[in-house]
Amino acid sequence: MGANRLGGWEAGRLEGGDARLLGGWAAETPSLVTHLVLLMFLAGCRTPGPGVPPTDLHAMPTESITGRTEWSGEVVLDRIVVVRSSGELVIAPGTRVRFRRVDWDGDGIGDAEITVEGRLTARGTAKRPIDLASAEPEPRPGDWKYLMVNFASGAELEFVRVRHAFSGIQVHYSPAAIRRCEFADNVDGVRFSTADLTLEGSWIHHNIHGIRFEERGHPARVEGNEISDNEVGIFAVTRCGGGTVFRSNNLRANRVPVKLGWEQDQGLRFPENYWGGLSADQVVEASRDGRERRVGRGIDVRPVLPRPVPVPWPFPGRPPE
Amino acid sequence: MRGWALLLVGAILSACAPRAAVRGRVMHDGSPLAGARVRLEPTNGGAGAEVRTGPDGRFEAPHLPPGPYRVEARGPGPLAAIPGQNPVYLPPGQPVWIGLQAVPAESPTFALLADAEPGFGSIAGRVLHRGRPVEGAVVSLYADESRGLRGPGIQDSFPTGPDGAYVIEGVLAGRYWVVARKRLHEGGMGPVRKGDLYGIAPANPVPIRDGQETRLDIHLVKKERDTAPDAGSLELTGTGVRGRVVDPQGRPVAGVYVFAYRNRTIGHGMPDFRTLPTGPDGRFELPLGEGGLFYLGGRENSGGSPQPGEWFGFYEGSPDHGLVVPRGRVLEGVEIVVKRVLDGG
Numbered sequence: 001m002g003a004n005r006l007g008g009w010e011a012g013r014l015e016g017g018d019a020r021l022l023g024g025w026a027a028e029t030p031s032l033v034t035h036l037v038l039l040m041f042l043a044g045c046r047t048p049g050p051g052v053p054p055t056d057l058h059a060m061p062t063e064s065i066t067g068r069t070e071w072s073g074e075v076v077l078d079r080i081v082v083v084r085s086s087g088e089l090v091i092a093p094g095t096r097v098r099f100r101r102v103d104w105d106g107d108g109i110g111d112a113e114i115t116v117e118g119r120l121t122a123r124g125t126a127k128r129p130i131d132l133a134s135a136e137p138e139p140r141p142g143d144w145k146y147l148m149v150n151f152a153s154g155a156e157l158e159f160v161r162v163r164h165a166f167s168g169i170q171v172h173y174s175p176a177a178i179r180r181c182e183f184a185d186n187v188d189g190v191r192f193s194t195a196d197l198t199l200e201g202s203w204i205h206h207n208i209h210g211i212r213f214e215e216r217g218h219p220a221r222v223e224g225n226e227i228s229d230n231e232v233g234i235f236a237v238t239r240c241g242g243g244t245v246f247r248s249n250n251l252r253a254n255r256v257p258v259k260l261g262w263e264q265d266q267g268l269r270f271p272e273n274y275w276g277g278l279s280a281d282q283v284v285e286a287s288r289d290g291r292e293r294r295v296g297r298g299i300d301v302r303p304v305l306p307r308p309v310p311v312p313w314p315f316p317g318r319p320p321e
Numbered sequence: 322m323r324g325w326a327l328l329l330v331g332a333i334l335s336a337c338a339p340r341a342a343v344r345g346r347v348m349h350d351g352s353p354l355a356g357a358r359v360r361l362e363p364t365n366g367g368a369g370a371e372v373r374t375g376p377d378g379r380f381e382a383p384h385l386p387p388g389p390y391r392v393e394a395r396g397p398g399p400l401a402a403i404p405g406q407n408p409v410y411l412p413p414g415q416p417v418w419i420g421l422q423a424v425p426a427e428s429p430t431f432a433l434l435a436d437a438e439p440g441f442g443s444i445a446g447r448v449l450h451r452g453r454p455v456e457g458a459v460v461s462l463y464a465d466e467s468r469g470l471r472g473p474g475i476q477d478s479f480p481t482g483p484d485g486a487y488v489i490e491g492v493l494a495g496r497y498w499v500v501a502r503k504r505l506h507e508g509g510m511g512p513v514r515k516g517d518l519y520g521i522a523p524a525n526p527v528p529i530r531d532g533q534e535t536r537l538d539i540h541l542v543k544k545e546r547d548t549a550p551d552a553g554s555l556e557l558t559g560t561g562v563r564g565r566v567v568d569p570q571g572r573p574v575a576g577v578y579v580f581a582y583r584n585r586t587i588g589h590g591m592p593d594f595r596t597l598p599t600g601p602d603g604r605f606e607l608p609l610g611e612g613g614l615f616y617l618g619g620r621e622n623s624g625g626s627p628q629p630g631e632w633f634g635f636y637e638g639s640p641d642h643g644l645v646v647p648r649g650r651v652l653e654g655v656e657i658v659v660k661r662v663l664d665g666g
Contacts, residue, residue: 057585058614058643082640085569085658117635151633151662173627173662194626196663216626218663239626262476293438 060104060111065118071095076135077112077144078102085153087118091160094128098135099144099164109166110134113145116152116174124159126180129315134164141187141208142166149174149195157181159314168207171195178202180314183210189230193239194218199225201311203319209235210254219243226311226319230254234270237261242268248309252276258287258299267298274305341387341411345419346378347394347402350451353378354423356397361390364408387411388611393523394421401426401523405513405544407466410610424540426523437532438491444527444535445488447481448501450518454485455541458503458518462489470500470521472591496526501539517544560648561608564655566599566619566634573603574659577632578623581607581615585641595623605657612648616641619657627662634659 061079065087072092078100083089091097097114104111124130134143146167149155152174161182162168168183168190169176175196182203183189189207190199193214203226204210210230211222216239223245227233233254234246238261251257251273258270275283280302287295313319343361347354355376362369365388374380374394389408395401402421411417434443448458458481461474475497478487487501499522502513513519518541529535566577577599580592594615596605609615617636620627627633635642637658646652 056614058641062640064640080640084640085637151635173633175663194629194663218629
């Protein structure tokens with residue numbers, strides 16, 4: 001059992017039960033693993049250098065993970081964590097990662113984040129999911145920045161819940177597999193570009209953009225997901241060439257089913273998805289470009305599946321309304 | 322008496338401070354252009370300077386405070402010359418050479434649009450080189466010139482046809498910097514290289530009016546030589562980094578551009594500074610203007626976003642790949658570790 005805090009950092013390992021925060025400190029006895037984690041973070045902690053304004057993110061407290069590190073229990077973040085190219089972060093089932101809202105650069109978005117340039121393994125279970133969310137008493141989208149997988153060796157997420165971020169996850173120039181996860185109450189649920197990405201069996205709901213992507217010549221696979229109740233279901237920003245497969249997804253109750261960015265000059269096809277009972281023409285009618293204009297023949301969703309695809313809610317209990 | 326002494330000391334110190342200087346020449350259609358007014362305006366405030374070209378088209382402006390300057394030449398008559406790289410950094414010491422090529426300084430005209438969406442207008446015209454239409458040129462609009470009019474515009478035209486005509490429709494009404502480029506190399510992206518054509522509209526910023534079409538012809542000039550953005554040399558700027566590009570096994574990698582962004586988001590948009598490609602020893606030298614905080618990396622291609630299989634990597638000396646380079650210092654031994662994008666492991 002353990003949780004601890006050093007200079008604003010809170011990290012810990014709890015084997016069952018929640019961390020109790022007393023005056024900003026988690027009152028638990030640190031475990032050996034926690035000590036190792038904290039020593040590593042302390043060694044990797046960076047302080048602002050001369051000539052760096054305090055509002056620049058370069059000056060924001062940052063921790064490096066350079067070897068294999070495991071998180072479990074409750075981890076509270078108020079800073080940037082970077083899994084370096086030589087590092088691997090393993091998040092154990094049942095781990096709760098909580099992000100404090102720290103707007104270091106004053107842009108209105110929380111700046112706590114996890115960036116992965118090495119490897120990430122986050123495998124929860126249905127009964128013990130991994131949970132990434134805001135630490136704030138009244139959480140809202142953008143309380144923290146993102147889980148970013150960028151030029152990384154790889155990322156694997158299963159049974160992970162991600163809420164209250166600017167981007168639930170961003171994947172760029174990296175291989176990644178996301179299965180049976182939830183992305184809710186974020187600005188962007190899942191965002192990717194130039195990625196070997198497989199996204200399946202996941203619930204992506206109540207975000208501004210469910211999926212936001214730039215294909216840039218490297219297609220991804222998005223199959224068998226529930227992408228519902230978002231402001232925009234799929235946002236194809238630019239350089240999407242139609243290679244990314246969107247198939248057997250339920251795309252229902254999104255105000256705009258598909259949005260094409262200002263610079264997306266090529267039409268796109270999204271065949272064999274269920275659109276909440278809308279016909280192909282109705283989906284096209286409701287879809288928009290970057291200026292809220294109808295996209296018309298810019299998209300083609302035929303054939304439309306007549307019935308929803310079974311996408312089981314990955315976690316115990318009932319799915320959110 | 323004491324006040325006068327302080328003023329005198331101040332004047333002496335000011336006179337002894339290292340100064341910058343610029344020399345150059347303005348050409349028009351291959352001939353020197355006499356009587357052009359060359360304006361040098363410091364972008365970080367202070368008084369500018371204006372000099373005229375002599376009969377041989379040459380100009381010289383000595384004793385300038387070092388720093389970044391916006392440079393342009395006007396006249397005689399309806400001619401103007403805007404360098405491809407603006408602002409130009411003038412370091413203390415050795416003069417910087419600036420070659421300028423004058424083109425007709427077109428002014429925009431305006432016409433009503435029939436079916437314009439409220440709040441939007443368009444821009445159209447021809448792209449010309451020495452009076453002839455240019456096929457395959459792309460016209461780009463930029464909202465400001467803070468990033469040196471580099472990278473994709475906020476809106477770009479399709480490549481021009483044989484008549485050199487371009488049009489960009491659905492432009493939010495406002496003022497834009499208009500640039501046209503015709504790249505000869507494969508891919509058609511990245512920095513303008515030797516032999517490419519480019520033109521920065523002397524009328525910038527150009528108004529795009531609600532419900533109207535702005536009509537503007539753009540004249541191109543030929544890029545005479547390859548330079549890295551703002552690079553100059555370390556001897557001139559006195560500020561930068563030297564080092565090597567290596568693979569994960571520590572072996573030198575050739576053919577990699579080292580870049581520096583002032584923004585933490587690396588790989589999106591054009592860098593602020595960039596080297597020429599590394600040689601077989603992987604060594605590079607990156608001048609960094611007035612110094613400051615930079616985010617460093619290296620990549621094999623110089624335009625567009627990184628592609629699978631391409632060498633790409635970062636400066637690994639800090640978690641966010643950032644490095645503070647003080648003005649007047651050259652940091653040695655900086656290593657950029659690159660690997661192939663999406664190559665596993």
